[in-house]
Every structure is written in structure tokens, then in C-alpha cells.
Amino acid sequence: MKVTLLNIAAAAMIAFSGVASAGEVNLYTSNSEDSVALALDIIREKAPDIKVNVIAGGSGSLLRRIDAEKDATVADLFWSSGFSTLTGFSNLFAKYDSPEVDNLYPALQAKDAPWTGTNTHVMVLMVNKDVLEGDAPTSWQDIMDESWKGKVTMADPANSSSAYAQLYGIYTLYGEEGVQRLADVVETQGSTSGVYKAVAQGEYPVGMTMEYAAQRYVVGGQQEIDVLYPEDGTFLSPEGLALIANGPNPEDAKRVYDLLLSQKMQAALVGLTLRRPSRIDMDGALQFSGLPLMKDLKIIEVDQGEAGANRDMLLELWAKARG
Amino acid sequence: MNRFFPWGFLSLIALAFLLLFIAYPISGILMRSFIGESGTFSFEGFTIFLSKGKYLEALLNSIILGVTVTFTCTVVGVFLAFIVARYEIPFGGIVFLLPLSVLIIPELISAQSWIMVFGNNGLVTNALKALGIPFPRFYGWFGLVYVMTLTFYVHIFLAALAALRGFDHSLEEAGLSLGTAPLATYFKVVFPTITPAVLSAGLIVFTLVVGNFAIAINLGQRVPLLSVMTYRSFISELGGNPTMQSTLATVSILLVASVLFLQKWYISKRNYHMVAGRTPPRAKLTGWKSLLASGSAGFIIVLSLLPALVVLVGSFTQSRGPVMYWGQFTLDNYSRIWEFNLAVIGNSLRFATLATVLGVIFATLVSYLLVKKRNPLSATLDYLLLLPLTISGTVLGIALAQGYNTGPLVLTGTAALMVLAMMLRRLPFGVRNASANLHNISNSLEEASVSLGVPPVRTFFNIVLPLMAPGIAAAAILTWVTTVAELSASVVIYQAGQETLPIQIFRLISSDLMARASAFGVINMIIILVPVFFGIKVMNVKLFSS
Numbered sequence: 001m002k003v004t005l006l007n008i009a010a011a012a013m014i015a016f017s018g019v020a021s022a023g024e025v026n027l028y029t030s031n032s033e034d035s036v037a038l039a040l041d042i043i044r045e046k047a048p049d050i051k052v053n054v055i056a057g058g059s060g061s062l063l064r065r066i067d068a069e070k071d072a073t074v075a076d077l078f079w080s081s082g083f084s085t086l087t088g089f090s091n092l093f094a095k096y097d098s099p100e101v102d103n104l105y106p107a108l109q110a111k112d113a114p115w116t117g118t119n120t121h122v123m124v125l126m127v128n129k130d131v132l133e134g135d136a137p138t139s140w141q142d143i144m145d146e147s148w149k150g151k152v153t154m155a156d157p158a159n160s161s162s163a164y165a166q167l168y169g170i171y172t173l174y175g176e177e178g179v180q181r182l183a184d185v186v187e188t189q190g191s192t193s194g195v196y197k198a199v200a201q202g203e204y205p206v207g208m209t210m211e212y213a214a215q216r217y218v219v220g221g222q223q224e225i226d227v228l229y230p231e232d233g234t235f236l237s238p239e240g241l242a243l244i245a246n247g248p249n250p251e252d253a254k255r256v257y258d259l260l261l262s263q264k265m266q267a268a269l270v271g272l273t274l275r276r277p278s279r280i281d282m283d284g285a286l287q288f289s290g291l292p293l294m295k296d297l298k299i300i301e302v303d304q305g306e307a308g309a310n311r312d313m314l315l316e317l318w319a320k321a322r323g
Numbered sequence: 324m325n326r327f328f329p330w331g332f333l334s335l336i337a338l339a340f341l342l343l344f345i346a347y348p349i350s351g352i353l354m355r356s357f358i359g360e361s362g363t364f365s366f367e368g369f370t371i372f373l374s375k376g377k378y379l380e381a382l383l384n385s386i387i388l389g390v391t392v393t394f395t396c397t398v399v400g401v402f403l404a405f406i407v408a409r410y411e412i413p414f415g416g417i418v419f420l421l422p423l424s425v426l427i428i429p430e431l432i433s434a435q436s437w438i439m440v441f442g443n444n445g446l447v448t449n450a451l452k453a454l455g456i457p458f459p460r461f462y463g464w465f466g467l468v469y470v471m472t473l474t475f476y477v478h479i480f481l482a483a484l485a486a487l488r489g490f491d492h493s494l495e496e497a498g499l500s501l502g503t504a505p506l507a508t509y510f511k512v513v514f515p516t517i518t519p520a521v522l523s524a525g526l527i528v529f530t531l532v533v534g535n536f537a538i539a540i541n542l543g544q545r546v547p548l549l550s551v552m553t554y555r556s557f558i559s560e561l562g563g564n565p566t567m568q569s570t571l572a573t574v575s576i577l578l579v580a581s582v583l584f585l586q587k588w589y590i591s592k593r594n595y596h597m598v599a600g601r602t603p604p605r606a607k608l609t610g611w612k613s614l615l616a617s618g619s620a621g622f623i624i625v626l627s628l629l630p631a632l633v634v635l636v637g638s639f640t641q642s643r644g645p646v647m648y649w650g651q652f653t654l655d656n657y658s659r660i661w662e663f664n665l666a667v668i669g670n671s672l673r674f675a676t677l678a679t680v681l682g683v684i685f686a687t688l689v690s691y692l693l694v695k696k697r698n699p700l701s702a703t704l705d706y707l708l709l710l711p712l713t714i715s716g717t718v719l720g721i722a723l724a725q726g727y728n729t730g731p732l733v734l735t736g737t738a739a740l741m742v743l744a745m746m747l748r749r750l751p752f753g754v755r756n757a758s759a760n761l762h763n764i765s766n767s768l769e770e771a772s773v774s775l776g777v778p779p780v781r782t783f784f785n786i787v788l789p790l791m792a793p794g795i796a797a798a799a800i801l802t803w804v805t806t807v808a809e810l811s812a813s814v815v816i817y818q819a820g821q822e823t824l825p826i827q828i829f830r831l832i833s834s835d836l837m838a839r840a841s842a843f844g845v846i847n848m849i850i851i852l853v854p855v856f857f858g859i860k861v862m863n864v865k866l867f868s869s
Contacts, residue, residue, distance in 0.1 A: 033663040057819025159555065189544065190555045193833045198544055200645065200835060201443035203462055220646030222444065 023050040023252035028066060028075045028244075030059035035273055042265050043256060050252050063089045066244060075244045076253035079260060080118050082161055083110065083238050083304045090114060094245040096254055100261035100279075105294065107301065108238050108278040115240035117278040118260060119269070122297065123166050123235045125206055125228040126196055126214035132205040139232040140170055143206060144181040153187045153198055154208035158315055160192040162237060166208050168307045169235030169300060171314055179314070183321035200225060210237075211291070212274040219274060219290050229292065233300035238278070329780055330696040337689050338700050341707040344743060348726035349710060352718065353576070355569035355725065368570030377547060382574060385549040388467060389532045393525045395472040400479030401521060403623055408487040411605045412617040424627045425477045427852050429808035431537035431825055432844045435832055436630035437461075437470045438541060439637050439647075439841075446633075446649060466542040471535065473626055475528045482524035486517035492604075519590050526586045530579050534715025536811040537825075541832060549575050550811075554717050557724075557815055565725065572718040579713045631848060637841035645835035656842035664827065668846060671823040674738065674813075675806040675850075678745035682806075683799045685746070686753030687791065691783070693754070694761045695769070708751050716811030720744055724816045736818045744812040749802045756798035757791065764790045796864040800854055807851050824850070 029036055036054055043052055055062070055074075059081035066075045067089065078093070086093070093114035101109050101116055108117025125143065127136050137143045143152045155163035170178045187204070189195050192213075199207035200217050202224075207214075217225040241260055247253055259265055266277035267285035274289060283293050359365030372378045406412060440446050441461040448458045459465065490513065498508040539548045553571040556564070608616055641651035660668075689708070693701055711719065723744055728735035734743070764787065772782040788795075810825040817826055824847040831840035858864040 034659070037663070061819050190551065191833070193835070194544060197833075197835050198462075201462060203460070203544060216644035217646060220642070220644035221648075222646045 023047075023249065023255075024053065025050055025249050025252045025256045026053045026055065026074055026076045026247070027079060027256065028055045028057070028062045028077065029079045030057065030062055030081060031079060032273070035269060038268055038272055039260065039265060042262075042268060043259050046259055046262070046264075047252075047255055050256060052256065059085060063092065066092050073244060073246045073248065076247035076249050077241065077243060077256060077260075079241045080239045082121075083113070083115070083117070083240055084161065084308045086113070086115050086240055086242060087305065087308055092244060093242040094247075094250075096243040096257060098254070098258050098261055100258050103263075103280060104261070104278045105280055107236060107299070108240075110238075110240060113240075115242035116257075116261060117238040118241045119266070119273075119275040119277050120236045120238040121162060121165070122211035122229070122276055123162070123169060123237065124209065124211045124214055125230060126199045126209050126217075127226040127228055128199050128202050128205050128224055129226060130224040131202045136226065136228060137206060137230075138228065139230045140173065140178075141232050143208075144170075144174070144178065144185060146185065148206070149185045150187060151204060152185055152206045152208065153189055153195055153204040155192045155195050156188040156190060157318055159190065162192050162210050163188075163195075163208070164311065164315075165235055165237040165302075165307065167318060168310070168314060169233075169302060171310075171317075172235075172300060172302055173232060176317060179317055180321045183318060183323075211276060215274045215289075215291060229297055231298065233298045235300055235302050238304070239275075330692060331698055331700075333688060334692050334696070334698055334700045334704065337685070337692065338704055338707070340685070341704065344723075344747060345707055345710050348719075348722035349576070349714065351726045352569050352572045352722045355565055356573040358569075359566060360564070368566040368573075371567065372570050372574065378552070378571070381547040381549045381552045382578070384546055385533050385575075386578070388464075388471075388546075388548065389529045391468055392471045392475065392532045393529045395468060396476040396479050396528050397521060397525055399472060399623060400476040400524070401483045401517075403476075403620055404480050404483035404487055406616050406620045408484055409606060410613075410616050411607050412613075412620055421477055421480065421624060421627060424631070425474070427804075427848050427855065428474075428628075428630050429537075429810070429825060429847065429851075430474050430535065431541075431808070431810050431828055431832075432634055432847065433474045433630040434470055434538040434541045435828065435837065435840055435844060436633035436637070437466070437473075438832075439633050439837055440629075441466070444647060449649070462542055463545050467538065467546065470538050470542060471532055474538065475531055476623075477627070478527050478531075479521055479524045482520045483517055486520035487513075490516060522586055522590060526582060529582055530712070530715075533575065533578060534717070534811070536715070536717050536814075537829070549578070550715060550717055553715075553721070554811075554815065557717075557721050568721055568725070572714075572721055575718055576714055579715075583713060634841045634844040634848070637838055638845045640838050640841070642836070642838035645837070647838055656839050659839065660842055660846070664843075666820075667822050667824060667827045667843070668850075670821060671807060671825075671847070671850065674741050674745060674821075674823060675803060675809075677742045678749075678806045679799060679803045681742070682746040682749055682753050682802045683757070683795060686750065686757040686798050686802075687788075687795050690754045690758035690761055690794075691787065691791070694758050695766070695787070708754055711747055712751050716744075716748055716809065716813075717815055719748060720812035720815030723747075723812075735816070738821055740816055741813055741821055741823075744816060745806040745809045746802075748809060748812055749805045752805075753798045753802050756801060757794045759794040759797070761791060761794065793864060796858060796862060800858040800864060803854050804851050807847065 031039075033056070036056065040052055040054070043050060057065070062078065063081070063085070066073070066078065069075065070092070090113070095114040096116075098116060101111070104117060108120055110117055125137060129136070137148065142148070154166060157164040157167040167179065167182070170182055174181070186208075189198060192209075195207040195209045196213040196217070198204050199209070199214075200222065211227065214225065214227045218227055241257065243250070243253055243257055261279070263279060263281060266279050266282060269275065270277050270282065270285050270291070271289050274291065276291065276294075277285070280294070286293055356368045357364055357366065359367035438445065438461070441448060441458065445461070448461075451458045494512050494516070495508055498512045499505065503511065534550055536550050536554055540551050540554070543551065549571065553568070553575060556568045556571055637647070638656050639652045639654070641648040641653045641655070689704065693704060714722070723740055724735050727733060727740060734740040768786055769782055772786050773779055777785065808825060809823075810829055813823060814826050814829060817823070822830070824843055828840045828843045828847065831837075831843065
């Protein structure tokens with residue numbers, strides 16, 4: 001019922017505002033309301049002739065909805081979700097080679113896929129100095145030591161996609177033995193948010209989480225929180241934007257696509273969300289937001305496709321290691 | 324006159340509704356717990372449940388927590404009731420606000436506010452930290468028992484107060500005159516007679532604790548609990564295992580059902596009838612005794628009402644991301660709602676209004692059928708109406724979502740299912756409220772009307788309904804209050820765009836954005852409070868006539 005109502009609403013919006021010259025773009029987005037509002041402001045400023053209709057929701061339900069609407073596509077753009085999630089819906093998207101793609105980090109360009117990286121999660125260690133006894137860990141290797149048993153927490157990789165990215169990274173770096181050692185020391189939380197909350201609340205001195213989630217506390221001014229980028233390398237979990245195949249307004253949608261990848265947009269968004277932008281020319285914005293520069297991070301290359309393909313195998317390995 | 328129309332026919336409709344939306348989804352859950360991954364009959368779910376330590380640990384923790392909180396609630400509730408019933412204390416008037424505090428402060432908000440007081444970065448925690456005193460860890464058993472006790476003791480307080488007021492004072496005098504010491508008299512005469520009432524309330528507390536989701540998930544991170552595990556099994560980002568979801572739900576149904584059975588058995592063995600009791604006089608206390616009695620009662624009352632105040636202050640407090648700056652005030656949290664989230668308020672109002680209207684119509688009709696027009700279907704209706712009591716909101720949500728995601732009637736993902744879940748949770752209580760004064764309405768009034776030639780349906784509307792009105796009004800207000808605060812069932816079944824206030828609060832608390840959650844909390848409390856206030860002050864509805 002909800003879906004039909006929204007469809008009617010979307011159709012009505014399109015019908016009523018439909019002077020032929022004024023462009024329209026139907027944007028399906030899983031981003032927070034304030035991110036969307038900020039993006040709309042910039043689009044309005046840069047492309048005043050385009051009217052953006054926003055349909056908001058969770059990424060899974062939006063993608064399923066786009067799939068359900070395939071016979072009469074309403075959506076023009078989908079913004080944004082993890083590469084691994086997008087893989088499951090590749091047939092919904094149309095490839096668009098945005099001129100902005102060359103300004104992105106190679107790992108986030110996704111040149112072979114029908115989407116483009118807008119931002120990326122970076123896996124970090126979040127530390128609460130108040131409850132930390134002794135020195136802070138500096139690497140993944142450190143926390144896999146027996147002495148950290150019970151002091152490190154992560155989300156359950158079977159329930160959380162970011163925790164799976166962390167586990168896959170550890171597996172890439174240290175193989176099966178690493179997975180076993182991690183399983184021996186770490187305590188898991190039921191959800192992704194459980195980790196950063198537990199560390200912020202002083203439940204655990206160290207948590208494996210995402211950069212933006214941990215940096216919110218540092219930027220917010222909670223002094224006992226530190227964010228550590230492990231010395232043995234960190235893993236990215238990129239998120240992307242996609243053009244919908246057979247969307248009603250492809251030309252205007254491509255302009256919005258370019259704008260979502262533009263420097264001004266990404267600078268504004270990183271300030272608001274602390275999610276690391278995909279562009280290479282963001283040093284100023286990163287510094288302003290209090291995030292370390294990309295060149296100061298040691299990044300371990302992870303093939304997102306392979307990470308997805310190995311999911312069942314690795315989760316089974318993990319379950320066995322956890323006992 | 325037709326013997327089937329209209330009442331037999333309406334009974335049939337009510338029965339069909341309950342079978343379709345209560346019996347069918349719940350039996351579906353029970354059945355699916357015996358279906359393995361291969362789709363055939365198996366004990367796979369229960370084998371996993373019994374062989375994996377984490378499930379048994381969660382079950383054991385839930386039982387321990389249920390028993391502990393029921394005990395602490397009994398101590399606090401009976402103590403407070405005793406003081407209020409027996410002694411004149413200076414602020415006796417405020418005590419009658421207490422039951423309301425439970426209504427206007429949903430458990431989610433009480434968990435939220437206590438985190439803001441005692442949690443990390445909480446008011447008290449920070450104040451003590453500034454003084455160099457470390458505050459003990461609030462998350463875990465301590466926080467769970469503390470917050471749940473303060474949230475649920477009122478149920479026992481109300482039951483004990485009613486029982487103490489009905490207690491015949493001459494019994495106590497008899498005990499005293501036979502030479503028993505006052506304290507011994509209390510234990511031998513007074514407490515046994517109020518025990519059945521307290522036990523019934525205790526059972527409610529136990530089921531509330533075991534099924535509790537809002538407080539458990541926010542405070543019990545290191546304490547695995549059955550309710551949270553059931554929710555997680557269903558909500559997992561990557562799709563869960565239906566066998567395990569059903570098994571967990573079945574275990575929690577069995578747990579509550581067995582406690583229900585135990586309590587019935589216990590009460591059936593003890594039977595006290597008060598013969599027109601002479602209410603004992605209230606004693607005046609003096610000196611330190613007065614101070615102690617009124618002080619401790621006052622302390623409990625202040626603690627019960629504090630969450631509302633904390634959330635109010637929190638909603639005006641400046642924050643940067645998850646970090647709150649107490650003492651710096653702002654309207655940002657509200658202006659954000661005005662800018663972005665009016666739809667959430669709209670959803671809450673719309674769903675709760677529909678659920679209340681439907682629930683009250685149904686409760687009115689069914690209570691009339693059950694009390695005045697008993698027929699062969701009535702006994703079945705009675706039993707079906709008990710069923711929602713044995714399941715927590717989470718289980719109800721899972722039962723509905725699983726039961727209606729395929730087949731001829733697909734409701735999963737629709738707003739209709741949200742309304743249905745909210746309505747069903749409150750139904751047993753609604754029927755009880757609506758039938759409250761039905762027993763006192765003489766059949767002869769109705770018969771007179773019918774014999775004068777007025778058709779039965781018009782008689783119902785003209786004669787019976789006006790007499791039922793006070794009960795219906797109470798049912799409406801209480802249904803409204805619970806549906807506006809409903810979280811545990813709706814959070815399992817909602818889709819994007821269907822967020823209600825409690826769901827939004829829950830999500831913001833999950834992301835650790837307490838200031839923004841508080842603003843929604845205040846709006847939620849206002850929406851709850853307005854009809855309650857209107858009902859009590861303007862319409863003179865008695866919500867707690869016991």
C-alpha cells in the first residue's frame with residue numbers, strides 16, 4: 001500500500017511540475033536526511049533547472065523496489081550503497097562513464113562495474129583511553145595477541161557487512177591462522193552500532209569499527225576517544241552511486257551524477273558525515289574535517305568481488321574458529 | 324426473532340478475526356520451529372538451541388532477570404503501597420500521578436534517560452568523573468535491574484494498594500488482640516491476604532521483563548537475553564534463519580505460558596474473600612519515622628518521574644554528533660524535526676489513531692458479546708483473547724511478518740500490518756476495560772427496550788452503549804497510550820517511510836545521537852499526555868478503577 005501511494009505521489013509530482021523545459025530527476029537514496037538536504041542545496045545552486053524528487057529509504061528496500069518497478073522505471077539514480085550490495089543488483093543499473101571518474105582514487109572508480117564510488121568506509125581501531133590499561137594497540141597484529149583477550153570488540157561478521165569487511169581484511173593479511181587468532185581474543189556485538197557505542201561508553205577499551213563512526217566522537221569533542229589507523233594496513237569498504245537502466249530522465253540524471261561526484265559536493269558531505277570522499281583532490285576538506293589524508297593511510301588492496309564470493313567459506317571458517 | 328442475527332453472526336466475525344490474526348500467525352511460529360532447513364519436520368531448531376551455549380545462556384539470563392526484577396519490583400511496590408495506604412505523608416497527592424508516569428514515559432524513554440544520567444558521558448557520571456570518583460559500569464545487570472525496577476514496579480504498587488485498601492482491618496486487630504506482635508501480624512495476616520493480588524501483578528511484571536526489548540537492547544550489551552536474541556535473529560542485515568527465529572520465539576512463548584500456568588495453579592490453592600472490609604485508618608507519623616517514611620516514598624516517586632525531566636532537558640541540549648554538551652542550550656534538535664521528520668509524527672498519529680479506533684470498536688463489541696450474549700463460541704473467544712498476553716511484541720511482530728509474507732493475503736511491508744500489530748497487542752486489556760461496568764448493567768433494561776419493539780442493534784446503541792461509555796473511554800485512552808509508545812512489534816515489521824516516533828527514537832539511540840532522540844521523546848510524551856489529560860480532567864474518565 002505504501003509503495004503504491006509513494007508511486008502515485010512520485011508520479012503526481014512528476015506530472016504537476018512537468019513543464020517540458022524544467023528537468024526532473026528521481027533520486028532514490030539511502031543517505032541521511034541532512035546529507036540529502038545538503039546535496040539538494042548544491043544541486044539547486046549548480047543546476048537550477050533540474051528539480052530533484054527524493055525517494056528515501058533503506059538501501060536494501062530501495063533496490064528491491066527499483067527491481068519491482070522494472071516494467072515502468074521511475075528511478076533515475078540510486079545513491080548509495082556498498083559495492084558488495086550493489087553487485088547483487090547489477091542488472092538494474094546502466095553504465096555511465098562520468099568525466100569526474102578520473103578524479104577519483106583508482107580503487108573507487110569501479111571502471112568495470114555499472115556504478116562509481118562516492119565515498120568509502122575505512123576500517124579502524126577505536127580506542128577509549130579511560131579504560132585502556134597500558135599502551136594502545138597500533139596494528140591488527142597487536143590486538144590478535146592473547147593479552148587483548150576480552151578487551152577488543154567487533155560486530156558479528158554474520159550480521160554486519162562492515163564487520164565482514166574487517167574479517168576479510170584480516171584474512172587477506174594473516175590467512176586462516178589470523179582468523180583463528182582474532183576469533184580467540186575478540187568479543188562480538190550483535191550489531192554494527194553496538195561496537196562504537198560500547199567503546200564510547202567505556203565497555204571495551206578497543207573496538208573494530210568504521211572511520212566515520214569513531215571520528216564522530218573525536219570531532220564531537222569526547223576527549224578519551226582515539227581513532228587508530230592500524231600500521232599493518234587498513235581496509236576500505238567503498239560505497240557507490242549508480243544510474244538506473246531505462247530511467248525516465250537519463251540526461252539530467254547524468255548531470256546530477258556528475259554533481260554528486262563533484263569537488264564541492266564531496267567537500268560539503270565529508271564535513272557533515274565524516275565519510276571519506278572518493279576524490280583525490282580532497283586534502284583541504286579532509287584536514288578541515290579532522291580526518292587524516294589519504295596518502296597517510298596504508299591501504300591493503302581488497303578485491304570486493306572476491307570478498308563477496310568467499311563469504312560463505314569465510315563465515316564458516318569464522319564460526320568454526322569461534323567454536 | 325432470528326437467533327443467529329446479529330449477535331451470533333458478529334461472534335463468528337470476531338472469532339474469524341482472532342483466528343486469522345492471532346491464532347494463525349502464532350501457530351505458524353510454533354510449527355515453523357519444527358521445520359528444518361530442508362523444509363521437512365525436524366528438531367533441528369531445538370537441537371541447536373539446546374546444544375549451543377549462547378542460547379541456553381540467554382534463556383537462563385532472561386529467567387534470572389525476570390525473577391530478580393519481579394522481586395525488586397515487589398519489594399519497592401509493596402513498600403510504597405504500604406506507606407501510602409497506612410500513613411499520612413505530606414505529598415500523598417502526588418502519589419496518584421505515579422501510575423501515569425508509567426503511561427506517559429514509555430520504557431524506551433526511561434532507558435534512554437537513565438543512560439543520559441548514568442551512562443558514559445552521562446550527567447552524574449561526568450559530574451563524578453570531574454570530582455575524580457569513578458562511577459560503576461551502568462551497562463549490564465546493574466543497569467538492567469535498576470531501570471526495569473523503576474519502570475515496572477508501579478504495576479505491583481497499584482495491585483498492592485488496591486488490596487491493602489480492601490483489607491479488613493478487624494483481621495489485623497484480631498491478630499493483635501490475640502497477642503501477636505505488630506510485625507508478626509503483618510507477615511501472618513496482612514501479607515498473605517494481599518499475596519494473590521501481588522502475584523498476579525508480579526506475573527505481569529515477569530512477562531514484561533522477559534519480553535522487554537527496549538531496555539534490554541540498550542543496557543544489556545554484555546548480557547545475552549532471549550528477547551534481544553530473538554529480535555536480532557529476525558533483523559539480521561543479511562537475512563536470518565527462519566527455523567531459528569521460530570525456535571527462539573517458541574521458547575519465549577513456552578516460558579511465559581509456563582509461568583502463567585504456575586501462577587494460576589498457585590492462586591487456585593489460595594482463596595481469600597474479604598467481607599466488606601473496614602479500611603484501616605491512616606496513621607499519622609511523627610519525628611524520624613515520618614521523615615523516613617515520607618523520605619523514602621518521595622525518593623521512589625522522584626526517581627520514577629525523573630526520566631521525563633531528563634529527556635526534556637536533553638532535548639534542548641547542544642550536541643555535536645554523539646557528544647552532548649550539557650548546560651549549553653539550543654532549539655536545533657526541534658528545528659531538525661520540523662525540517663526533516665514531520666512525516667514521522669504523522670505516521671505515529673495515523674497508525675495509533677487507526678489502531679485505537681479499530682481496537683476500541685472491536686473490544687467494545689467483543690466484551691458485549693462475551694458478557695451479555697454468551698453463545699457456544701464464547702469460550703473459544705475467551706481463550707483466543709488470552710493468547711496475545713503470552714507473547715512479547717517482538718514475537719508478535721515476527722509471527723505477523725512471517726505469517727503474511729506469502730499466500731492469498733500478503734500484508735508484510737504494508738502500513739496495515741503496523742496498525743494490526745499495534746491493535747492486537749492491546750486487545751486483551753481493551754476488552755477487560757470495556758467490559759468493566761458491563762457486569763453492572765442490568766439485562767432488564769435491554770429486555771425492556773427490546774420488548775417495546777426496538778430492534779436489538781438499536782437497543783445496543785441507544786441503551787447499552789451509553790452505559791458502557793466510561794469503560795470504553797478508559798479503553799480508548801489506554802489503548803492510545805500503548806499504541807503511541809509501541810516499539811517491539813512495530814520495529815520488527817516497519818519499512819522505510821513507516822517510521823513511528825518510538826522507532827525513530829530507537830534508531831537515534833542506536834546511533835548514539837541522544838540529543839536528537841530526546842526531542843522525539845518529548846514529542847512522543849506530549850502526544851501520549853494530551854488525551855490522558857483531556858480524559859481525566861475534562862471527561863472524568865477513571866483509568867485505574869480497580
